[in-house]
C-alpha cells in the first residue's frame with residue numbers, strides 16, 4: 001500500500017473543489033484540507049466500519065444499528081449500596097442521593113478489574129485488560145432542579161427559588177460515581193453491593209497540590225492552608241492514566257457561584273470572577289451554602305476550575321486537585337504515555353476564543369513504579385497552543401518570569417500564572433479557538449485531535465486558519481501532527497504541524513461558511529446521514545477509528561449522537577452514523593472496553609428544552625413510566641454476535 005497515498009491528494013479534483021469552496025468563504029488557506037494525513041499510511045482499519053448506518057432522526061428513543069443491543073446500565077438515582085431501596089424521586093434526601101448514581105452523566109472511564117487483586121491494589125488492576133469486569137467511573141456535570149424535583153413551573157425558574165434541601169441534594173448529585181460492573185450472559189450489570197462503589201460529590205474532602213497549592217488566593221475562612229477543599233463541580237470530561245488513576249475536569253464551575261464580582265474588594269479577583277461567568281443571577285446555592293456566595297468567600301471560586309486526579313481502585317483514596325494543569329473551564333485532559341519519556345497531556349478550555357493546552361511532565365514515565373508515576377502530574381510545564389497560518393504550530397510555555405508573564409502584567413508568581421491561565425495564554429499569543437472540547441490522541445497513528453464545538457461569537461475579522469468560519473455554528477476538528485516518523489512522534493516537542501481534519505455541518509449547505517467538509521480525498525464517501533455538527537467528546541477504538549460524540553445537532557434538525565470514521569486511508573474523515581439520542585439529550589462518554597466489544601455512552605439531559613419539567617416532561621426516557629421523570633443514563637452497547645463495535 002502506498003505509504004504517502006493522500007500526500008498527493010491536492011491533485012484530486014474533489015479536494016480541489018473543497019479547497020476552492022472554503023477559499024471562496026474568505027477562509028485562510030492552511031487549515032482547510034491542504035495537509036491531510038497524520039500516519040501517512042493506510043491502515044487496515046480504514047474499511048472495517050461495516051455496521052449498517054442509522055438515519056438522522058429525532059424522537060423520544062435512542063437508536064442503535066441493526067445487530068446491536070444496548071443495556072440500560074445506570075440511571076440517575078440507581079442504588080449503589082447493598083441496602084439502598086429502588087429509586088423514588090419523591091422521597092429523595094441528600095443522604096439518599098449520596099449513595100445513588102448522580103445526575104447528568106458525562107465522561108466515562110472503564111477501569112478493568114484484575115480478578116486476583118482487591119481494593120487498594122490499583123497497581124495490579126491497571127495492568128489488566130479484563131473487558132468483562134471493571135469499574136465504571138462516571139462524571140456528573142451539573143444538576144437541573146426543574147427536571148429533578150416536582151413543583152417547578154418551567155425550566156426558566158430552575159436556577160432560582162431552590163430550597164436548602166434541594167441544594168443539598170443537588171450537591172450530592174454532582175461530582176462523580178465509581179460503580180463495579182460485570183458482563184453476564186444477560187448483558188452488563190451493576191454490582192450494587194461492591195466495596196468499590198463510591199460517590200464523589202461537593203462534600204468530598206480533597207487536597208490541592210502543585211505549584212498554586214497554599215497560595216494566598218486559595219485561602220478561605222474555612223481553610224487557612226489553601227490546600228484543602230470540599231468537592232468538585234462542573235465535571236465534564238476527563239482522562240485516564242496508565243498508573244490506574246482517573247482525571248476529572250472542572251468545567252462550568254462559575255455557574256455554581258453567585259454574587260456581583262464588582263463588589264469584591266480585590267479588583268484582580270473581580271476580573272477573574274467575571275471571566276468565568278460569576279454573576280448575581282446565577283443559581284442561588286449561595287443563599288443556602290455561603291461558600292458559593294462570592295460576597296462571603298471571594299476566594300472560593302479559585303479552588304475550582306482545576307483537573308482532579310483520584311484512584312478508583314482505592315475507595316478510601318483522597319482526590320487531588322492538580323494546579324499544575326492550570327485553571328480554566330477544563331473539558332478534560334488526556335495522556336500520551338511512553339515508557340522512559342515525559343508524560344504529555346492535552347486539554348482544552350471550553351469557552352469561546354479560549355485555548356488548547358498541553359502539559360509536559362518534568363520526570364519520565366516508568367511503568368510499574370507507582371509512587372514515582374503518581375507524582376508525574378504535579379511537576380512540569382503547561383503550554384498553550386499557537387496554530388500558525390501556514391500549518392505549523394508551537395507550544396508556548398506558561399512560566400512565571402518569562403516573556404510577558406511578569407509583575408508588569410500583574411503576575412506575582414507561578415500561582416498567579418496558573419490561576420489566571422487564560423490571561424497568561426492570551427498575553428503569550430496563543431490562538432483563540434472555537435470552544436475546545438475533548439483533545440485526545442489516536443493510539444494507533446499517534447496524532448492528536450481537537451474537537452472544536454462551535455463559536456457563534458467569532459466575527460469575520462477574527463478569523464484565523466485554525467478557526468476559519470465566522471459565527472461558527474457547526475464546529476470542526478483539527479489534527480495535530482507532532483514531529484517524528486509515524487509511530488514514534490515526539491509529543492514533548494514545542495513544534496508541531498496541524499491541519500483541518502473535517503468541518504462540521506451539512507456538506508450541501510448553500511452558505512460556504514456553514515458547509516461541512518468530510519473525507520477530503522473522497523467527499524462522496526459519506527451518506528446523507530454521515531454528516532454532523534458540534535463535535536464534543538471523542539474516543540478511539542482499538543483499531544484507531546475515531547468516534548465523535550456531538551452536542552448541538554438538534555439545532556440542525558436531528559438528534560445528537562455518535563459518528564465513527566477512519567483517520568487514515570481512503571475513508572479518512574468520512575463519518576458513519578452509529579447512535580442517536582432521545583430528544584433533548586446530548587451524548588457524552590464514549591468509552592470502549594479494552595477488547596473493543598463494548599461501547600459505553602452517557603445520555604445527558606434527556607427531555608431537556610422547551611418547557612419540559614419533572615411534572616410535565618417532553619418524554620420520560622428511558623423508563624417511560626408515568627411515575628418517573630426522564631433520567632440521564634449510561635448505556636452499554638454490544639454487538640449481538642459478540643464482534644468488535646463497528647466492525
Ligand code: FEO
Pocket residue numbers: 141236237251331350437536
Ligand atoms: Fe461540558 Fe465542554 O462540554
Ligand code: CA
Pocket residue numbers: 236237331437536537
Ligand atoms: Ca463536553
Ligand code: CA
Pocket residue numbers: 237438440537538539589590
Ligand atoms: Ca474522550
Ligand code: CA
Pocket residue numbers: 536551586
Ligand atoms: Ca456538552
